[in-house]
Amino acid sequence: MAKNLTPVIARSEATKQSRRLLRPCGARNDASGGVLTYLLVGLVLAAGLVGAVYFLRSRQPQFVSSPGDAARSKGPARAAFEIVEYSDFQCPACQAAQAPLNEILIRHKEKVRLVFRHFPLAGHRWSGLAHQAAECAARQNKFWGYHDALYRDQKLWSLEGGPPLETFMRYAREETLDLDGFAGCLSNQEVSKKINQEKLTGTGLGVRSTPSFFVNGKLVVGGAALKEEMEKRFAEGAVP
Amino acid sequence: MTSSGREAFWFFARIFVGLIFAYAGLAKLLEPAANFEAALLKYGVFSPVYIPLIARVMPWFEWILGSFLMIGYAPRLSAALTALLSLGFLVTLASSPLFLGAAGTDCGCFGASGLKLSIHQIFGVDLASLAVSLKLLAKKSFPGSLDSLLLKGRAVADDIKKTR
Numbered sequence: 001m002a003k004n005l006t007p008v009i010a011r012s013e014a015t016k017q018s019r020r021l022l023r024p025c026g027a028r029n030d031a032s033g034g035v036l037t038y039l040l041v042g043l044v045l046a047a048g049l050v051g052a053v054y055f056l057r058s059r060q061p062q063f064v065s066s067p068g069d070a071a072r073s074k075g076p077a078r079a080a081f082e083i084v085e086y087s088d089f090q091c092p093a094c095q096a097a098q099a100p101l102n103e104i105l106i107r108h109k110e111k112v113r114l115v116f117r118h119f120p121l122a123g124h125r126w127s128g129l130a131h132q133a134a135e136c137a138a139r140q141n142k143f144w145g146y147h148d149a150l151y152r153d154q155k156l157w158s159l160e161g162g163p164p165l166e167t168f169m170r171y172a173r174e175e176t177l178d179l180d181g182f183a184g185c186l187s188n189q190e191v192s193k194k195i196n197q198e199k200l201t202g203t204g205l206g207v208r209s210t211p212s213f214f215v216n217g218k219l220v221v222g223g224a225a226l227k228e229e230m231e232k233r234f235a236e237g238a239v240p
Numbered sequence: 241m242t243s244s245g246r247e248a249f250w251f252f253a254r255i256f257v258g259l260i261f262a263y264a265g266l267a268k269l270l271e272p273a274a275n276f277e278a279a280l281l282k283y284g285v286f287s288p289v290y291i292p293l294i295a296r297v298m299p300w301f302e303w304i305l306g307s308f309l310m311i312g313y314a315p316r317l318s319a320a321l322t323a324l325l326s327l328g329f330l331v332t333l334a335s336s337p338l339f340l341g342a343a344g345t346d347c348g349c350f351g352a353s354g355l356k357l358s359i360h361q362i363f364g365v366d367l368a369s370l371a372v373s374l375k376l377l378a379k380k381s382f383p384g385s386l387d388s389l390l391l392k393g394r395a396v397a398d399d400i401k402k403t404r
Contacts, residue, residue, distance in 0.1 A: 038390065042313055049307050050300075053269050122348065123278020208273050 057206065071138040075105065075113030081233065083226070084115045084214040086202045089131060089150045090124035090158050094211040097223025098151050104230050112230075116147065118195045119202050119210050126157060126164055129186070131195050133168040136185035137177060145175045251384050253372045254309060254319075260369060261306025261322055267354035268299035279348025283336040301325065309376075312385020316377055323373035329366045333359060 085101070087094040105112055118135065120127040130150050137146035149171040150157075157164040165186070172182045185191060202212070206219055213220045220229045268276050276295040280286055286294060305325070309318040338345055338359050347362040357365065382388055 041386075041390065042308075045308070045311065045313055046304055049304050053266065053303065056266075056270060121278050122346075123282055203271055208271075 069115050069117075071141060072116040072143050073113060074144060076110065077113065079113035080111045081108075081230070082113045082115065082214075082216055083230075084117060086117045086119040086207045086210060086212045086214075088119050088121045088124060088127050088210040089134065089147075090127035090154065091121060091210045092154070093222065095151045095154045097211045097226065100223045100227040104227065108230075108234065111234075116143070117202055118198045119207060119212075120195065120199065121210060124158075126160070128192065128195070129163055129165075129168070130157070132186055132188075132191055133171070133182075135191050135195055136182050136188075137172065137175060139185060139191075140177050140181065142175045142177055146171055146177075149174065247383050250376065250379065251382075254312070254315065254376055254382065254385075257322060257369045257372045257376075258306045258308070258310030258318075260365060261302045261325070262310060263306070263354070264349050265299040265301070265303030265306060267351035268295075269303060271351045276348065276351070279346075282345065282348065283332060283338060285332050285336050312382050312387050315382045315385055315387055316379075319373045319376035323370055323377060326366045326370035326373060330363065330370065333363050333366065339363070 083101075083104075087097070101114070105114060118131045120131045134143060134146050134150060137143050153167070157167045160167065168186070169179065169183070172179055205214070209221060211221075211223060211226075213226045215226070215229055215233070218229075220226050273292070273295045276299065277291050280291045280295060281288065301321075302325070305318050305321050308314060309322060333339055333347075336359070342359070344358050346356045347359050349357060349362050376382075
């Protein structure tokens, strides 16, 4: 009997200890109503803090066209559907999303316009450089070929020990870019600022992971979800 | 130091620790979770399976606990939890290969666009947070806190009851 009592006493001590931590400083034990009010205040505060985060997220900048969109878009200007893609060149999920995205573009080329937006993720080692290179290609109106090369060989350049400058220069040669202009552009701070600004705009729009797409303004996250969303829209014959 | 001087010191220390936690949480909550995931991955301490969950849950804890500590709601419980979190951060930092190898790397604690602190700098901040949180845990009163206001309100209500 006494043997069984010990854990009960220990548990009750632990409960007392946790109550002591939660109790307002100096409050007395008899105040059960006071404790309830106290907990209620905590709940209201926590709800307010959660609400504040959602409010701040909603106050971030709204959808605006980005300078450079024209060089990074394809499809009819007045297409029924505009897909704005926020993507990271070093993100494997973004690479995987290219297949369903290209399928949509090929099957519905008269109805869909695609706009690419930079969203290099912090922690992806060569992502910033890859986006800078792609933006430099865009400045010579060769964005899409360069974009395809980056995704095609993602696994190769991602694993390079140092900055994959040689590889990126090779893609520039393959795309017949002006190599001097391209090399100068790779270290241009103005270009990296623009890329970061575009990323911040994406964050403001609610982009939390890559790839994220806006289909006529509606946020869709991931390649599979995009395929599903577009199939639904085409099946419904939905034209905005 | 006088008694009121000591109280003022611990008041500001509580606000400081609360502010650090609240800012770290909010900065990450206003950014894509993928940014924090990438930062966590860098440490090479957590299994990639748990990283998405940690990246989504931890900032909420930091934001709410930090704010509670600043406001002074359940300050002892908040201090106990911030002490636990600080200890967890210290263990993570110390056991990461980055701690010795690339300590100049941004710790990623305040999101990708927030305050940039190196691994060693944030280690110092976490150490200070742990010390302050432990001291707060032992304190009996928290001047300038919501708790002291709530208690004052209760004391007045009790006095009114007694005079009736």
